[in-house]
Amino acid sequence: MSSALMSSALMSSALMSSAMWSNPVQWAFWLLGGLALLGALGTVTRRSPVQAALFLVLTLVATGGLFLVLHASFLAAMQVLVYAGAVMVLFLFVVMSVSHTEGETLGLAQGTVGKLIGLAAVGVLGHQLLRVCLTVGDGTSVGAALPGGFGDVRSLGRWIFSRYLLPFEAISVLLLVAIVAAVAITRRPPRGRAEGEG
Amino acid sequence: MVPTSQVLGLAALLFCIGLAGVIVRRNLLIVMMSVELMLNAANLALVGFARVRGDLEGQGLAFLIVALAAAEAAVGLAIVVSVFRSRRTVYADEVTLLRR
Known part of the structure; x- marks a missing residue:
């Protein structure tokens, strides 16, 4: 992903400057976040729709864990029940009943120019989005005290x-x-x- | 604790991966999965903001978005099944009925 390459410098500088790695919440966040990113990359790059769906389940469950880290316990339960449960079963059902296909070859042989242009557009957008995201929350962190039973x-x-x-x-x-x-x-x-x- | 910018950065990365999937992939099923990925990233940003502000609005909105995503998946997959039934394919570039 070109966007990941371009913004990795930004991201790593933000990670280093935070200097909060002694905090277990931070570790949990990035462990789950890494799993979510891994599952997302798998979803987009796998040939077989079944494998893509299973990677998507990984992402959705990891996001449910992130919701727990962010004090959204009810949403975490909903995420696992509705998304990783119901919606993904629907997806897998359709995948099984629809595609007897042998799997697409990532499609980079056909329409290469269009795909490269698309990826470049995603890269530019992602770069800008990351720049905004990494500056908007300057200084603030999600560690503020919360009312009891939040979420x-x-x-x-x-x-x-x-x-x-x-x-x-x-x-x-x-x-x-x-x-x-x-x-x-x-x-x-x-x-x-x-x-x-x- | 986790800085706000890292939550938002993670959500942005997930969103961009999903966007790349929507643009690059031709398999309609995987395009649908990428759309789910993008909705999920937006949810993560909303929940992050709810946590930062100590305000439930973001979580409530994310809850409504989960229901919306379920509805979208149902209709989208119905369309995919319908396309497959009449065209015998799930590849977006092979559905060229309007071009002829």
């Missing part, structure tokens, strides 16, 4: 069912619409109508 089921439930009830209900309607849409899209056309006129 647990009770506090998040209070948040959702008081001020943000309407968005929450809208999301539930959205989920219903998505389920109906998924069924409607994948339903075979009734017999008699031409099956796909192309």
Whole structure:
């Protein structure tokens, strides 16, 4: 990844300057963060969609651990249950039922120019994004004291069912619409109508 | 403790890897997985900000995004299955119905 190369200097300087490596939270953060990055790279580079999906599970579970480190215990549970559980099972189900393919050869033989341009664009964007991210939080750290029970089921439930009830209900309607849409899209056309006129 | 910039930097790296997957890969399934990766990176940044500010807004937003991502995955995968059924392929560059 060119973005990783370009920004590694920035990143490492930020890592060195922090000088907080005696802290176990820092170690846990970067252990889980490294796992998440490894899984992300695996997801993008694997040929076989099944392997990519399993690497994505690694990333999602590691992100769940990061949520725990960041005091978001309810979200960590949701991440593992919904993402690494339900969504990934859906993905694997579709992968198994759809692709009898032998696996794509990373595709760098075809459309090389377009892909290089795309990667360069990602590199530029990533460089700028990292620069912004590494300067925006200057000085602050996530070690401030928190109210008790921050991010647990009770506090998040209070948040959702008081001020943000309407968005929450809208999301539930959205989920219903998505389920109906998924069924409607994948339903075979009734017999008699031409099956796909192309 | 963990500096804010490192949380955001990690989220930015994950986001860029996902973006590269969306741009470079042709397998629609892996493109969908990369989109999930990008949503996940955004969630990580939101949770990081919630932690920094001691404010639950970010976590609540991330919670809504998880539900949104599930809906997006359901519809997207339905489209992939539908494309596969009519075209017998899951590669984005082989779906050229509109070009002809």
